[in-house]
Amino acid sequence: MVNFTVEDHDGNRQEIEAPDDMGFSLMEILKASEYPVLATCGGMALCATCHVEVLEGKDELGEATDMELDQLENLPEYYPTSRLACQIRIGDILEGSVIKLRGEDQ
Ligand code: FES
Numbered sequence: 001m002v003n004f005t006v007e008d009h010d011g012n013r014q015e016i017e018a019p020d021d022m023g024f025s026l027m028e029i030l031k032a033s034e035y036p037v038l039a040t041c042g043g044m045a046l047c048a049t050c051h052v053e054v055l056e057g058k059d060e061l062g063e064a065t066d067m068e069l070d071q072l073e074n075l076p077e078y079y080p081t082s083r084l085a086c087q088i089r090i091g092d093i094l095e096g097s098v099i100k101l102r103g104e105d106q
Pocket of ligand 1: 027038039040041042043044045046047048049050051071084085086087
């Protein structure tokens with residue numbers, strides 16, 4: 001299991017524990033944890049509604065790939081450590097990180 005912190009749109013933080021051996025993406029875990037992530041493209045890196053900002057742990061998680069940047073650049077606002085949650089695999093690299101939800105919440 002891997003533990004990390006999620007900050008919602010109101011700034012409330014919650015610790016999340018997720019299995020790291022089942023191939024889930026961060027987007028799937030956020031949805032399963034009942035966060036308002038639309039994920040309209042189903043995790044294909046096409047909708048950017050799973051936009052998150054990596055507040056801590058950015059070195060481990062690395063930078064957005066070109067495919068992610070293509071989507072992020074279309075958003076009204078994105079950040080140096082913005083990522084698409086559907087493109088982050090749950091694994092050790094997430095341990096101790098802090099992830100802020102940035103996608104649309106309706
Ligand atoms: S779920 Fe659509 S870009 Fe991540």
